Amino acid sequence: MNKHFLKFLPVLLFPLIFACSTPESSTDNWKELFNGEDLSGWKAVAGTAEFSIEDGVIVGTAVAGSPNTFLITEESFGDFILELELKVEHETSNSGIMARGQYDPQARDGKGLVYGYQVEADPTDRGWSAGIYDEARRGWLYPLELNPNAKSAFKIGEFNQYRIEVIGDEIKTWLNGQEVAYVVDDTDKSGFIGLQVHSISNPEDAGNKTYFRNIRIKTENLDPKPFNSTVFVVNNRLNQLTDYELTQGWRLLFNGENAEGWVGAYKETFPDFGWSVNEGVLTIAASGGGESTNAGDIVTEEQFSAFDLAFDFKLSEGANSGVKYFVTLQEENTGSAIGLEYQILDDENHPDAKMGREGNRTLASLYDLIKAEKQDRFLKPIGEWNKGRIVVHPDNKVEHYLNGIKVLEYTRGSQDYRDLVEISKYKVWENFGEAPEGHILLQDHGDEVSFKNIKIKTLN
Template sequence: MKYKTILGLFGALAIWASACSSPQKETTSDDGWRDLFNGKDLTGWKPLGGEATFDVEDGVIVGRAVANTPNTFLVTEETFGDYIVELDLKIENLSSNSGVMARGQFDPNANDGQGRVFGYQIEADPSERAWSGGLYDEARRGWLYPLDLNPEAKSAFKMGEFNHYRIEAIGDEIKTWINGVEVAYVVDDMDATGFIGLQVHGIRNPEDAGNKTYFKNVKVKTENLDPMPFSKDIFVVNNRLNELTEYEKSKGWKLLFNGQNSDGWIGAYKESFPDHGWSITDGILTIAATDGSESTNAGDIVTTDEYSAFDLAFEFKLTEGANSGLKYFVTLSEGNSGSAIGLEYQILDDEKHPDAKMGIEGNRTLSSLYDLIKADKQSRFIKPIGEWNKGRVVVYPDNKVEHYLNGVKVVEYVRGSQEYKDLVAISKYKKWDNFGEAEKGRILLQDHGDEVSFKNIKIKELK
């Protein structure tokens, strides 16, 4: 008995020593967290995609970049549905773009049989753009949440330091934090389950080969989830159809289009909604194509309410060669023929509609302030004809105005400023006194004789 007791004592001491030497703390049963990385080796993980390497050094996963290879991901062999994941991530070199896959997917047949990782990725962006914590749909739809939507969070990520990431993927909601800062909020149901992955981005410059990205303290919680509420007023990219989240409602958002009927809208210069031309089917509001003329068939529609300072978001889908627009500060007081007058967020097929080449230096192109300011946009942030694009117009109480296209800010100006007045003076609007400077006005959707569809139109009044 004494011999067995001594062996038992040595066994207990060995277990205790092993626990003390591990750089990862043991998962405790009372808080529900589980370590995904044991601090010693890559058990439970596998590389996918490119040829970057992953090793463990001093309790840290170290990813090393390899030139001329696709993005490489170290992913969990286990897949997850609803969960909260936390980890620490460090980048030391500007070439080392990285990210964390949430509910990641893998297509083994892509890239000529080499495979491709795709799906939700929470960004680690060391560049001047600073979109860390934003949500990118890797190898699929592109950016879902660029940090132009939450510019205050751009300073959360610290270069050369370990940054603490928290990612909640619960139901169709994904929320992110970096170092305790609330960053992104996306509602999307494309992937309900998938792996967790750590990215080493592909590089082209051989001089950047070997640059390191570091990951540690990777843990997950899958049961008894307690979502952390956002305390700040964060813009939500909500891909549900004509439905607000409880968070959005609590922050003052309301639907301008309920997806079922024309409540809240009437024809411009009319007392009711048009009886033809405009239709509502499966939650989509569509103006029918006619001959491409401006407001000569069904006519424009406007909100019954007027707005002064507001945040307005909407989605639109163009057909080939189509033209339309969303106007704001529409007063219906000008007595003009054709479309009612107002500041216009241009909705246009830039490639096929001739209006894109008119005006001055492109100020009639998609998402521009029509005939006044050209949208500063990149083609990669424009969805093709036939797909949904996200528009947004923000009018602040101080009269600063912003246009967004798919989450990226493309226009900024101040209503009533001298710069603004100078632009009006050389535009088609010069004949109207104080154009676009009304204290309040209606929102307008334009009938320009082309088929264009709208959904998810929501607004928040700003104080």
């Protein structure tokens, strides 16, 4: 052997020896949560569904008369990346995966209650699998109305690959490689992993099975996977965008500190009374219920054409307000400035809900034109925060959302739209709502209403 080669042999071998003796790389730091043989490290709670092991797979079997049952880890986790495979064979076999789950053993008269973040498995035509639900607490955080392209990702009768990242206050999900949901929320800092067998309403569905396998978790050297497509973020931080939102073109319309970027409608400055900013919240004070008779409406200094606008709002009892768009301020009318309006209203206690035509003045409606089709389960009580969203596409299709659910859509300038204008209060305004651009407006209707997390993205 060449003596010069022998001289350098230790140098060549050292990296190989070091690589073989070092711990696993950051991409391999996975821990198996299920050993494939028994349920060591897991326990069933809150219901009577049965869990067994078949050929290295956890099988959950639905039983009649039981509430939701969860197989939960005895260990709690903070930040983690979780991967597993899940299969259901029947459309009634709704399931889910608890991430940072919580358990109150004393709830429901000692029967126990699981609550917290749950990543959905939805085999129905609704298709909300890998959406994020707040089990037994706030309800849906990320319904797939917010990401309809992901509705077809789940395959009934097949094993589906889930990836769930819970890092800091960010929760992201993937389903069979499809980017699905993105929620920013800090309600729970840690908790268990849980596998759900849902309750059944029809006794004939007893015996339906849900399957789980290849369950692994990483808690160290986390390597978060970026979202590459455009996905709407449900962001519960106070007036603060994620890095992902910034790269996607989102920006704040309200900075949480002052009224920068806003002025009074038909004015050059911001109102010096009525409107206030306190602890990151923009509030219009109550003043007797009159339309723009006190401090008055406020509008953005900037004008917008195609955009995605999201905002949180909170109503006081009996309150009326609105978010208007394509406000040109050219009408110089008295009262509230003219524009298309996302109605903000206490439907139960304000008389405007019973006026107009067929409910077209109710919450989230296109005021006096199109009724918002909404379900009570997606409404928040008076005094709690709701999430509004208005999307104006470049082709003039417009969508209203309430708490993640699309409640109406229409096309500006279409014949159907113009026919509705002709039988509304807006018929006196030529080409109402068809301006190429306009201001965003927050209405002073004399009632206390608050806003926060107002963000916008221009669309091309």
